[in-house]
Amino acid sequence: MPYIAVTALSHVGLIREHNEDSLAVGPWTLCATVTQNPQTLVFPLGRPLVVAVADGLGGQPGGEVASALVVRRISSLGAALDGARALGDVLDVCNREVHAAADGRPELTTMGTTVAGLLVLAESLLAFNVGDSKVYEVTWDGLRQLSVDDSPPPEPGQRTTSAVTQTLGGTRGFSPVTPHVSTREVSLGGRYLVCSDGLTDPVPDEAIERLLAVHDDGKAAFELWKAAIEAGGPDNITLALVRIGE
Numbered sequence: 001m002p003y004i005a006v007t008a009l010s011h012v013g014l015i016r017e018h019n020e021d022s023l024a025v026g027p028w029t030l031c032a033t034v035t036q037n038p039q040t041l042v043f044p045l046g047r048p049l050v051v052a053v054a055d056g057l058g059g060q061p062g063g064e065v066a067s068a069l070v071v072r073r074i075s076s077l078g079a080a081l082d083g084a085r086a087l088g089d090v091l092d093v094c095n096r097e098v099h100a101a102a103d104g105r106p107e108l109t110t111m112g113t114t115v116a117g118l119l120v121l122a123e124s125l126l127a128f129n130v131g132d133s134k135v136y137e138v139t140w141d142g143l144r145q146l147s148v149d150d151s152p153p154p155e156p157g158q159r160t161t162s163a164v165t166q167t168l169g170g171t172r173g174f175s176p177v178t179p180h181v182s183t184r185e186v187s188l189g190g191r192y193l194v195c196s197d198g199l200t201d202p203v204p205d206e207a208i209e210r211l212l213a214v215h216d217d218g219k220a221a222f223e224l225w226k227a228a229i230e231a232g233g234p235d236n237i238t239l240a241l242v243r244i245g246e
Contacts, residue, residue, distance in 0.1 A: 001246075002045035002188060004120055007217045008240040009038045009225055013198055014233030020056030020063035021196050021238035024071040024117075025049075026078065031068035032056075038221035045122065045186070050078030051240050052117030055133050055196040057170055058162075058235070062102065062111030066169050069101060070094045070115050078119070084181045087119055087128055091168070091179045095130075098169030112170025116147050117194050118242055120186065127192075128181045131167045134200055136208075138191035143209045146192075148180040160201045188246045191216070195239035199224060202231035217241060 010030050012019040022031040025041050026049050043049050054070045056063020077090050094115070102108040114131025127135040127146035135147040150166035164170075166177055193212070200208070203224070211223045221241055228237045 003245050004043045004045055004049055005040060005217060005243045005245055006043070006051055006240055007038050007040040007221045008238075009035045009221050010238040011035070011225060011236065013236050014229060016058075016236055018064065019236045020058065020067060021198070021236040022054045022056075022064070022067035022071040023238055023240060024052045024075040024078070025240060026051075027075060029068075029071050029075050031071060032064035038218040040218055045120070045244065048079055048081050049120045050074055050081065050117060051120070051194055051242055052115055053133050053194050053196050053238050053240060055114045055131070055198070055236070055238070057112045057114075057164075057167060060110045060112060060170065062108040063113060065101065065108060066098045066111045066113035069098055070113055070168055073097060074115070074117070081119055082121070084126060084183060087126055087181060088179055091115070091128070091130060091177065095168045095177050096174070099174045102169060110170060110172055112167040114150075114164065114167055114196070118192055120242070120244075123186055124183055125186050125190070126181055126183050128179055130177050130179050131164050133196050134194070136193040138193060138212050143193075143205050143212070146182055150180075159204065160197070186244060188244055190244040192242040193239060194242065196236060198233075198235035198237040199228050199239055202234055203227045217243065
């Protein structure tokens, strides 16, 4: 029987004082806390399943509040999603709710979060994002990024940038968002990575690709986390590995 295996972890890293990342795997959420080990959950293929990572905006208040709000809302509505339009509507709801939660609360003014993830349906798979958290497909010849970074080009000589051009919340007044959503067929044996930039900023795609070529599920998640820590662990590290099995 076809199934979806999702292995996830979230860690504060070595520099940040607390974790502002949150994640959702179907009805299971982990909000601004830390997993001691990679956790693997298995679901039947056929029912809608959402896997999402949200990265609260650093340097602005309430990042952990915004990321938790978003993944909980996505998780609560995920089982009813049936395509790109419904997914876009949920992300619009999330954006409005982040702004509403900050309204009249100075300690949360400009709080915001990125989000990236997958909606797995019986015959199709939708990758989505707002911000610079990423979704990759793991193919036989390497990584293929499915998400679209909402960020300006990095400075000359730099591989990454911390600036983002679109987030859920993050501004003083309401600002609409245009989510990036792409659709492809579900493929048995398909593998995907959803992660915050706490992984991809310190660890180049080539290194992620090498690790995923030799490891899967829990071992792969551990090795990716280890690579980010060995590269200095400058930010919160959250990732979910998705595998379509049979």
